[in-house]
Amino acid sequence: MTTIPVQYYLVVAAALFCIGLAISITKRHFIGMLLGIELMLNAVNINLVAFGRHDPERLSGQLFALFVIVVAAAEVTVALAIILRVYGRFKTVDPDKVNELKQ
Amino acid sequence: MEAIIFYIFSALTLAAGLFILFSKNLIYGAFALFLAFLGVAALYVLAGADFLAVSQIMIYVGGILVLLIFGIMLTQKKEKSDDSTRHNRVEVPITRKIWGYLTGIGLFGLLVKVILSSNFRMAGEEMSTKSTIKTIGVELMTSHLLPFEIAAILLLVALIGAAYLALNRNPTA
CATH class of the missing domain: 1.20.120.1200 (NADH-ubiquinone/plastoquinone oxidoreductase chain 6, subunit NuoJ)
Incomplete structure (x- = not known):
């Protein structure tokens, strides 16, 4: 069984991270930014799993990736609740238009 | 393959x-x-x-x-409005796109340069084909027990917080 070198995973993860970064910068929508953040978290997880492949006894990388997934789930729920509140108050989802704490 | x-x-x-x-x-x-x-x-x-x-x-x-x-x-929400007296808005969000693409491409170039110039020497054994479920379960219940419990508390707090934030949508009513 031929195994893929770890650099290939790292390059793919770097590309995915940069795409996620560009998404969260360019999108003019709160949820678009969240999509970019999710892609960035996935890219980091690919790195962790690729390095954790060389640690079959303790699997530290995979455990760390598991905790990253848990934190990502918690983050998305709270972020969506906040976005819904902001939308209910300001009637907009453009981050540039939400520039006041109180309206 | x-x-x-x-x-x-x-x-x-x-x-x-x-x-x-x-x-x-x-x-x-x-x-x-x-x-x-x-x-x-x-x-x-x-x-x-x-x-x-x-x-x-x-x-x-x-x-x-x-x-x-x-x-x-x-x-x-609908972007169009029926109000014909309003001026037409032409949005040109070009600077944000340019900076976003430039940041992404620049960071990608930097990361690829670092990755290709690095020389990883892996210490451990390569993973065999056996399943990882047993190892993950044992590790979660022994050496990673505290992070596991903290993750449980974090999920509970996120659940309660999200429910509280999403409730009470209209504070004036």
Whole structure:
């Protein structure tokens, strides 16, 4: 069984991270930014799993990736609740238009 | 054979990411994110992380993506207005796009340069083909017990906080 070198995973993860970064910068929508953040978290997880492949006894990388997934789930729920509140108050989802704490 | 599958799923993931970047409609973006998550799960399998791949599909596709699509649908609104006396707004968000693409491409160039110039010497053994579920379970219950409990508390706090924030949508009523 031929195994893929770890650099290939790292390059793919770097590309995915940069795409996620560009998404969260360019999108003019709160949820678009969240999509970019999710892609960035996935890219980091690919790195962790690729390095954790060389640690079959303790699997530290995979455990760390598991905790990253848990934190990502918690983050998305709270972020969506906040976005819904902001939308209910300001009637907009453009981050540039939400520039006041109180309206 | 394995390399070909790796290339196919990498291309699928990156193409889905680029589609999200260039698509105007966020719903299409969310469905492309579905493809990206599946591609990442396939990469996990190729790296020998079977449990993590199944968790990825269940949590991301089954939970997070559904939540995101709910959020997109709840915050959609009509951009057009019937008021004919208003001036037409022409949005030119060009600087944000240019800076976003420049940041992404620049960081990618930097990261690839670092990765290709580095020389990793792996200390441990390469993973064999056995399943990782037993090891993950034992590690979670022995040496990673405290982070496990903290993750449980974090999820509970996030649940209560999200429910409290999403309740009471109209404070004047």
